[in-house]
Amino acid sequence: MPPKFLAEALSSIKQAEHPDLLVGFNKADDAGVYRISPDSALVQSVDFFPPIVDDPYQFGQITAANSVSDIYAMGGKPLTALNIVCFPLDKFPPETLTQIIDGAQSKLKEADVTVVGGHSIKDKEIKFGLSITGLVNPDKMLTNSGAKAGDKLFLTKPLGTGIITTAIKQNKADEALTKLVIETMSSLNKTACELMLKHNAHSATDITGFGLLGHTYEMAAGSEVTIRIFSDKVPLLPQAKELASEGILTGGAAANREYLEGKISIPDNLDPNLEHVLFDPQTSGGLLVSVPAGSAEHFSNALKQAGLCHEIIGEVVASEDSAVVIL
Numbered sequence: 001m002p003p004k005f006l007a008e009a010l011s012s013i014k015q016a017e018h019p020d021l022l023v024g025f026n027k028a029d030d031a032g033v034y035r036i037s038p039d040s041a042l043v044q045s046v047d048f049f050p051p052i053v054d055d056p057y058q059f060g061q062i063t064a065a066n067s068v069s070d071i072y073a074m075g076g077k078p079l080t081a082l083n084i085v086c087f088p089l090d091k092f093p094p095e096t097l098t099q100i101i102d103g104a105q106s107k108l109k110e111a112d113v114t115v116v117g118g119h120s121i122k123d124k125e126i127k128f129g130l131s132i133t134g135l136v137n138p139d140k141m142l143t144n145s146g147a148k149a150g151d152k153l154f155l156t157k158p159l160g161t162g163i164i165t166t167a168i169k170q171n172k173a174d175e176a177l178t179k180l181v182i183e184t185m186s187s188l189n190k191t192a193c194e195l196m197l198k199h200n201a202h203s204a205t206d207i208t209g210f211g212l213l214g215h216t217y218e219m220a221a222g223s224e225v226t227i228r229i230f231s232d233k234v235p236l237l238p239q240a241k242e243l244a245s246e247g248i249l250t251g252g253a254a255a256n257r258e259y260l261e262g263k264i265s266i267p268d269n270l271d272p273n274l275e276h277v278l279f280d281p282q283t284s285g286g287l288l289v290s291v292p293a294g295s296a297e298h299f300s301n302a303l304k305q306a307g308l309c310h311e312i313i314g315e316v317v318a319s320e321d322s323a324v325v326i327l
């Protein structure tokens, strides 16, 4: 039997050791970090995927926002980008590719990131992504394993992009909802990053393919703590629960559920549709940020002022039987 998850297939790969390697791939963090001087380190990530929306320009925007997000999640400043392009010239006109790259370019400009090159191949289906390089001060960088008992937890964007983009493909999302989800996915985590640094966050990660619960589990396990999620405080995109109740779900959510089986505690009376959204894989999701309790109120106010989600969605406690407990 082949392994079910790529993570299993890759599990035998050993992380090379180097005194300047500060964050490698063995901790499931958002980006790799390599020190180049005492107060400066490279922070690098790569991500690419097939189109999740029909409009090529918007697809480019979303992909770029998603790619730079991994740098923001580490508290870094993204600087340069390399485009990764897989494109079927027999199925789409070259303008489609130009629009994808123009869309990405518009978001990179907003992030003050410069494209320095890229690589393209002909392929059977479109795939596009970017490799981003940034800088971070190693003393100020944030990993997904720094959460401390007593911290409060925030999520800066609402959940439900997997369910809603699936609904769009099935013509079950109206125009307003389609517009909103595209806006959400293409918005940068830049301000959220600046604010979490300013408010002394202990730990951060961005919510992507593993959904809120998968990424929360990684933060809890990596930090050797238990994270309690206040399920009624988690910000959701409108109609996400309703669409889930109609059976609009993704294969990714099913895989997340299977992967987390036995690792998290879910109350029997949790609304099953809310549960679907908590497992929903996100594209270009928000930052999950763990801040000291004393900073929580100021951080919340600053997020609110910036127009970001600002409720406390959970808390960090000393390690219990389950790494993640949903309340």
Ligand code: CO
Pocket: 029, 030, 069, 070, 073, 205, 206, 207, 208
């Ligand atoms: Co990430």
